[in-house]
Amino acid sequence: MRCRVLVLCAFICLFVLLVEGRQRKVSRSGARSVAVQNRQRNHRRTNNNNSNARRGNRLSARSNNQKRRRLNAAKRNKRRSSLAKKSERKSTSSASSGSSYATIPLDFKQNFVRTTDNLRADKVFVAHRYGGSFAKTNGSARLTNTGNMEYTCKMTLGTPKQSFTVLPDTGSSNVWVPGLYCTSKACRTHNRYRPRKSSTFIKVGKKFAIEYGSGAVQGVLAKDKLGIAGLSIANQTFAITTNEPGSAFVDALFDGILGLGYESISVDKVKTPVQNMCSQGVISTCKFAICMRGGGSSSRGGVIIFGSTDTSAYTGTNSYTYTPVTKKGYWQFALEAFYVGSTKVSGTSQAIVDSGTSLIAAPCAIYHKINKIIGCTETSSGECWMKCSKAVKAFTFVVNGQKLVIPGDKMKMRVRTNKGNIVCISVVTCMNTNFWILGDPFMRNYCTVFDMANNKIGFASST
Known part of the structure; x- marks a missing residue:
């Protein structure tokens, strides 16, 4: 009996040991599983944290880039605003009437010496422009350049801007510049307009031609944005030349022409730049002024002022002698009388102010009287020569009683003559017309206001 009890106790103890061993094994396996799960969970958490960190770094970098771009854009805008304000302060101001205006400097070639050929070339241009004729040039005279047209300014066309040097010309009314497909030598030696490089170019396609002494400048009409003196004119019609024959423009100091006359003398009745400035509200006062300086050692030859008559920097005053325009085409007015010294040479006649002419052209009868009084020697080619030391009496033009x-x-x-000698000649030449042409020699002494709104011209003595 006792043995049975002992055996039973042994079985019970063994069973208990087996059960406890299994429980410990399960417990250890569970612990390992939990540890693995914890490690996996921690690993996933770490990966998520690393991914979030990387995403955060990318977002931070992107944010920093955006901030930098915003700061750079703000700086650029600030610089542009500052430059615009400076430009506005320089080129645009408000007068008491609230009108705005802008100025552009005229350039003058330093130490330029005219030749007799220069002058003869200029006379040919003037004769064709006004339908007159001069005394015939001698057979040996060759028209080789137009360097006598010295006063130029800057103008732009297109978007982005293409820059050109132009002759501001009150004796014509069209704008033209050399074209890309012009094969003439004159075009190849100057800046040429490229239509495909301008996003604001508009093709017109109508043929254009304008007569000059050596032939007609030919081209086609187009429209584009024109910029001058900080002002912008939309859809300005101009000519792109396809042919500039002869040698007339090869050595010219300008690429093209900026016409400042009335529309009535414009080829194809194209609206002039000043007309468009007025109609588009670019300038609120429909007038402009030109002051020319006499050169010397300065490369600046004066100024054109659009939208104002304030020439006080060149005249010391804003008091003008005004006279009505007698014929709206050229800037034409009545010249009441003309004197050399105390001698009256002529009575009432018509006169035209022409910034594109380097001489003063008088009717031939008056020209001969002037030469007799000042004692110069007339030549067969239409000049009157004298010694540079010769004293010449003052010339007096009577305008509106002044x-x-x-x-x-x-x-x-x-x-300079063709032989290389330096001589002096009278700035007055002869033309077979019944009116005067007052070019640069007159305008160098009198700032001229061209008032298109009131159709009048004003003169103020330059200082």
């Missing part, structure tokens, strides 16, 4: 006096020493100019 005397506009020019000292005699400013009525002669130094030129």
Whole structure:
């Protein structure tokens, strides 16, 4: 009996040991499983944290880039705004009437010496422009360049801007520049307009031609944005030349022409730049002024002012002698009388102010009287020569009852002959017309206001 009890106890103890061993095994396996799960969970958490960190870094970098771009854009805008304000302060101001205006400097070639050929070339241009004729040039004279047209300014066309040097010309009304497909030598030696590089170019396609002494400049009409003096004119019609024959424009100091006359003399009746400035509200006062300086050692030859008559920097005053325009085409007015010294040479006649002419052209009868009084020697080619040391009496132009006096020493100019000698000639030449053409020699002494709104011209003595 006792043995049975002992055996039973042994079985019970063994069973208990077996059960406890299994429980410990299950417990250890569970612990390992939990540990693995914890490690996996921690690993996933770490990966998520790393991924979030990387995403955060990318977002932070992107945010920093955006901030930098915003800061750079703000700086650029600030610089643009600052430059625009400076430009506005320089080129645009408000007068008491609230009108705005802008100025552009005229360039003048330093130490330029005219030749007799220069002058003869200029006379050919003037004769064709006004339908007159001069005394015939001698057979040996060759028209080789137009360097006599010295006063130029800057103009742009297109978007982005293409820059050109142009001759501001009150004796014509069209704008033209050399074209990309023009094969003439004159085009190849100057800046050429490229239509495909402008996003604001508009093709018109109508053929264009304008007569000059050596032939017609030919081309086609187009429209584009024109910029001058900080002002912008939309859809300005201009000509792109396809042919500039001969040698007339090869050595010219300008690429093209900026016409400042009335629309009535515009080829194809194209609206002029000043007309468009007025109609588009670019300038609120429909007028402009030109002041020319006499050169010397300065490369600046004066100024054109669009939208204002304030020429006080060149005249010391804003008091003008005004006279009505007698014919709206050229800037034409009544010249009441003309004197050399105290001698009256002529009575009432018509006169035209022309910034594109380097001489003063008088009717031939008046021309001969002037030469007799000042004692110069007329040549067969239409000049009147004298010694540079010769004293010349003052010239007086009477306009609207006021005397506009020019000292005699400013009525002669130094030129180089074909033989290389330096002589002086009178700035007055002869033309077979019944009116005067007052070019640069007159405008160098009198700032001229061209008032298109009231159709009048004003003169103020330059200082």
